[in-house]
Amino acid sequence: MxxxxxxxxxxxxxxxxxxxxxxxxxIHDDRQVAALAKTAKKMAEFRGERKQKITFYSPxxxxxxxxxxxxxxxxxxLDREDLRAAAGRGVxxxxxxxxxxxxxxxxxxxxxxxxxxxxLTSLMEGAFLANDVLGTYKKEKHKQPLTEIVALVxxxxxxxxxxxxxxxxxxxxxxxxxxQWVNMPANMKPPAVFADEIVRHADRAKxxxxxxxxxxxxxxxxxxxxxxxxxxANKPRLVILEYNPxxxxxxxxxxxxKGVVFDSGGINLxxxxxxxxxKTDMAGAAAVAAALISTARLKPDLRVVGVMxxxxxxxxxxxxxxxxxxTSHSGKTVEVGNTDAEGRLILADAMSYAVKTxxxxxxxxxxxxxxxxxxxxxxxxxxxxxxxxxxxxALVLAGEKTFERCWSMPMPDDYKSLxxxxxxxxxxxxxxxxxxxxxxxxxxxxxxxxxxxxxxDISGPARNGKAFDYCPGGGSGFGVRLLLDMLxxx
Numbered sequence: 001m002x003x004x005x006x007x008x009x010x011x012x013x014x015x016x017x018x019x020x021x022x023x024x025x026x027i028h029d030d031r032q033v034a035a036l037a038k039t040a041k042k043m044a045e046f047r048g049e050r051k052q053k054i055t056f057y058s059p060x061x062x063x064x065x066x067x068x069x070x071x072x073x074x075x076x077x078l079d080r081e082d083l084r085a086a087a088g089r090g091v092x093x094x095x096x097x098x099x100x101x102x103x104x105x106x107x108x109x110x111x112x113x114x115x116x117x118x119x120l121t122s123l124m125e126g127a128f129l130a131n132d133v134l135g136t137y138k139k140e141k142h143k144q145p146l147t148e149i150v151a152l153v154x155x156x157x158x159x160x161x162x163x164x165x166x167x168x169x170x171x172x173x174x175x176x177x178x179x180q181w182v183n184m185p186a187n188m189k190p191p192a193v194f195a196d197e198i199v200r201h202a203d204r205a206k207x208x209x210x211x212x213x214x215x216x217x218x219x220x221x222x223x224x225x226x227x228x229x230x231x232x233a234n235k236p237r238l239v240i241l242e243y244n245p246x247x248x249x250x251x252x253x254x255x256x257x258k259g260v261v262f263d264s265g266g267i268n269l270x271x272x273x274x275x276x277x278x279k280t281d282m283a284g285a286a287a288v289a290a291a292l293i294s295t296a297r298l299k300p301d302l303r304v305v306g307v308m309x310x311x312x313x314x315x316x317x318x319x320x321x322x323x324x325x326x327t328s329h330s331g332k333t334v335e336v337g338n339t340d341a342e343g344r345l346i347l348a349d350a351m352s353y354a355v356k357t358x359x360x361x362x363x364x365x366x367x368x369x370x371x372x373x374x375x376x377x378x379x380x381x382x383x384x385x386x387x388x389x390x391x392x393x394a395l396v397l398a399g400e401k402t403f404e405r406c407w408s409m410p411m412p413d414d415y416k417s418l419x420x421x422x423x424x425x426x427x428x429x430x431x432x433x434x435x436x437x438x439x440x441x442x443x444x445x446x447x448x449x450x451x452x453x454x455x456x457d458i459s460g461p462a463r464n465g466k467a468f469d470y471c472p473g474g475g476s477g478f479g480v481r482l483l484l485d486m487l488x489x490x
Contacts, residue, residue: 088470182475231319259285266339337429
């Protein structure tokens with residue numbers, strides 16, 4: 001579906017050519033395209049500003065049924081995200097028109113100041129990620145995804161970028177898979193079903209897979225995970241995916257993903273306004289599972305392990321109560337200050353298990369962990385909490401490249417006193433209402449051992465309230481491309 005090719009646009013036909021343009025500069029080497037873009041910017045409704053678009057049909061000099069010009073604003077501000085967004089908007093034009101094939105014209109690397117590899121990657125990512133049609137559960141499908149996405153490369157440079165389309169397909173395919181899982185309604189993904197769904201995809205990628213059921217979790221003393229799941233008829237699962245390179249791995253990296261398939265809040269019941277999106281509280285597990293599946297296809301020289309605790313946080317006579325004390329897998333006792341702070345409980349068990357079992361060199365957990373992080377950073381930026389400056393920086397840099405943005409957050413030692421319990425080793429809830437994202441991360445740090453570890457709080461960007469350039473409303477798949485890029489930086 002996605003490929004890079006070279007074409008002579010004056011002789012070879014394309015169905016739809018999408019051309020990104022700047023309002024204040026010519027950014028294309030092709031003289032026919034540059035002339036047509038200049039004509040387009042003379043039209044009253046199009047000046048090349050961000051979000052603007054205009055379509056020419058069967059223009060003279062170019063063998064295309066239509067040429068769609070997408071505005072990106074001023075050249076000085078142009079970056080990779082503008083190219084992703086432009087390609088995404090181009091795809092959305094075609095989806096609305098029920099067309100099937102798109103051809104993306106890359107601007108001149110010299111004129112925009114970016115390498116051709118970065119330009120092509122950004123265009124293909126934006127197009128691939130936008131080619132995602134929601135409505136899986138609707139009887140009538142009003143839109144169909146494009147069948148072909150082509151990025152044009154200059155003649156003679158085809159071989160240089162021959163592998164790029166495959167890499168983008170793998171990375172972005174993982175993102176679309178994570179979106180699909182996040183958007184799946186809770187009644188269709190109880191822990192056992194979701195575990196089987198993950199393993200089904202992982203088996204295709206030839207990953208080693210393990211599922212620990214309720215009985216195995218009891219035997220291995222996953223006390224915190226079992227306590228969170230006690231109120232639901234749908235019992236917890238722990239899913240483990242392992243990628244082992246053909247040759248000796250230079251490092252072992254463990255990724256842990258929070259998988260609360262529905263979060264009622266438990267006895268500390270969430271307000272009604274929050275409940276309708278709680279099927280998305282497993283976005284961390286979705287990102288980790290999809291990243292492992294993509295990793296198996298990219299074949300890095302790392303050993304990468306994904307650990308996903310899956311649970312449903314519900315109310316019943318057996319549900320976890322405020323004031324209860326549970327013994328975690330690590331042996332630490334935890335006083336439950338709030339049953340809606342359940343994510344850190346299941347992650348604590350998964351992390352301590354991962355440290356003991358896989359002895360990682362690096363560990364990252366991904367979770368829709370706290371509303372406090374959304375209050376701090378908004379809905380588009382994830383918080384990074386880490387005991388290792390290098391790991392934190394790797395995540396932030398990966399976020400800059402993929403536009404899955406992150407911000408490094410503090411973890412002051414003196415805040416640990418806010419988690420003090422008079423009866424247990426630690427409380428899962430802070431004694432103050434402030435700094436909740438920090439205290440949640442400090443809680444998890446108690447179960448990370450002494451290895452480099454980071455917590456990625458994706459509570460804000462895991463879900464889009466409305467569609468944007470290359471993502472429909474709903475699950476965003478945030479974290480997949482970020483994690484894959486990070487693996488190349490550690």
